[in-house]
Amino acid sequence: MSGRLQLLRWFRSSLRNPRAMALPMTVIFCALMSLMVYYMTRSRIEQKRQNLTQFSALQAHFMAQGAVQQALLKFRILPNEAFSATAVARGLCPFYVAPEGATPATGAGKTQDPLDQFVSDVNSDSTLGIPLSFTGAEFAAWHMEIAKCKALTSFTSGTEKVNVVSIEAVGMVPIWVKNHLTGDWESSLFKDVVTKTVEIRRGI
Amino acid sequence: MSRYRATSESGGFSLVETVLAVLLLGGALASILSMVTTSVRQMGQQKMQAAASGFAAGQMNRVLFDEPFEAVDTTEYTEVSLDGIRFRYKIDVVPIDNASISFKFDHFPWHDPRHGASSATGAEPSPPATEERNRPVTELDSKSTAGGIPILKDILMTVQWHGPGQTFDEANSLKLITRKARL
Numbered sequence: 093m094s095g096r097l098q099l100l101r102w103f104r105s106s107l108r109n110p111r112a113m114a115l116p117m118t119v120i121f122c123a124l125m126s127l128m129v130y131y132m133t134r135s136r137i138e139q140k141r142q143n144l145t146q147f148s149a150l151q152a153h154f155m156a157q158g159a160v161q162q163a164l165l166k167f168r169i170l171p172n173e174a175f176s177a178t179a180v181a182r183g184l185c186p187f188y189v190a191p192e193g194a195t196p197a198t199g200a201g202k203t204q205d206p207l208d209q210f211v212s213d214v215n216s217d218s219t220l221g222i223p224l225s226f227t228g229a230e231f232a233a234w235h236m237e238i239a240k241c242k243a244l245t246s247f248t249s250g251t252e253k254v255n256v257v258s259i260e261a262v263g264m265v266p267i268w269v270k271n272h273l274t275g276d277w278e279s280s281l282f283k284d285v286v287t288k289t290v291e292i293r294r295g296i
Numbered sequence: 297m298s299r300y301r302a303t304s305e306s307g308g309f310s311l312v313e314t315v316l317a318v319l320l321l322g323g324a325l326a327s328i329l330s331m332v333t334t335s336v337r338q339m340g341q342q343k344m345q346a347a348a349s350g351f352a353a354g355q356m357n358r359v360l361f362d363e364p365f366e367a368v369d370t371t372e373y374t375e376v377s378l379d380g381i382r383f384r385y386k387i388d389v390v391p392i393d394n395a396s397i398s399f400k401f402d403h404f405p406w407h408d409p410r411h412g413a414s415s416a417t418g419a420e421p422s423p424p425a426t427e428e429r430n431r432p433v434t435e436l437d438s439k440s441t442a443g444g445i446p447i448l449k450d451i452l453m454t455v456q457w458h459g460p461g462q463t464f465d466e467a468n469s470l471k472l473i474t475r476k477a478r479l
Contacts, residue, residue, distance in 0.1 A: 114313050114314055114316075118320050121324075122324040125324065126328065129331045129332060132332070132335045140338070143342055146345075147345075151470075151471070155473060157360060161448075165448060168477075169447075213399060226390070226450060226473060234473060236475070
């Protein structure tokens with residue numbers, strides 16, 4: 093404390109005495125420059141963090157896009173099953189042709205269950221789904237899956253019955269994040285969600 | 297002679313003070329300059345990283361959405377120069393063995409929709425309860441293997457970049473993975 097007071101006194105006396113201005117001016121100049129460099133460094137570190145996050149976001153995004161492709165393939169291969177599952181999720185019989193313009197009734201059997209089951213194997217799991225072809229420690233934590241599949245609506249349009257489904261795909265990649273409570277860097281997962289809406293049509 | 301002698305009031309720099317100031321300024325400027333140089337160089341690196349991110353996204357979107365499924369194949373490095381930054385990218389494609397593709401699905405034993413439905417109101421009888429359906433879920437094996445044509449490909453894109461006077465290395469590298477289906 094006394095050291096700081098002494099420094100302050102010396103600084104004040106330097107300001108009063110023009111003969112001793114060189115040192116205070118140098119100190120002030122250096123302090124300002126240090127401040128500038130500090131903020132420059134902080135901005136650079138922040139930019140670096142943003143870039144790394146952007147990389148992870150990009151990786152997770154394309155993993156999610158991969159899951160969407162896999163889901164679309166399943167819809168393409170099993171259109172009848174997809175249609176049925178969507179109809180049940182809406183509480184409708186898939187063979188029932190509602191009159192055009194009528195609001196589809198939602199029956200007691202309305203359940204999301206068949207749709208969830210339909211997309212339960214659309215992921216990169218080694219046991220449940222189709223595992224990634226690229227292996228190794230680098231890609232061990234990379235994962236894609238359909239997190240949610242929801243029947244949005246069902247209606248009759250002309251000579252077709254239409255079921256509208258929303259697919260929510262999630263891509264996950266590892267990322268290092270700083271825990272601000274402990275100050276440690278911890279491994280975490282960066283997730284990106286891609287939503288795709290598709291129409292499944294069946295001729296009447 | 298007295299004209300040139302500094303009085304105590306008007307003052308001037310003492311030798312000690314000047315030497316100290318010069319030393320302090322020199323040391324500070326040297327360290328600040330080195331930090332500024334590092335910052336500027338790394339800011340350049342980060343600008344390149346941001347550019348690489350956009351470049352990689354563009355290339356991957358092209359492969360995923362613009363190129364036909366059959367045309368997507370493994371390539372060697374292709375070099376591109378954009379805004380003074382040198383990029384190179386390659387694609388590794390692994391067609392997924394069709395025999396390993398099997399999708400689960402549910403069977404629905406439906407009632408006759410014409411019985412009990414009122415076409416005038418749009419109301420319909422309830423679908424079968426969950427337990428009435430044919431469970432457990434069965435697997436559809438190799439339905440997609442007709443003709444032995446792959447219907448799903450795993451794609452790994454590696455993008456590398458460098459600035460003027462540098463070379464490609466693993467430090468400046470970004471890898472993206474996706475999956476493309478024959479739709």
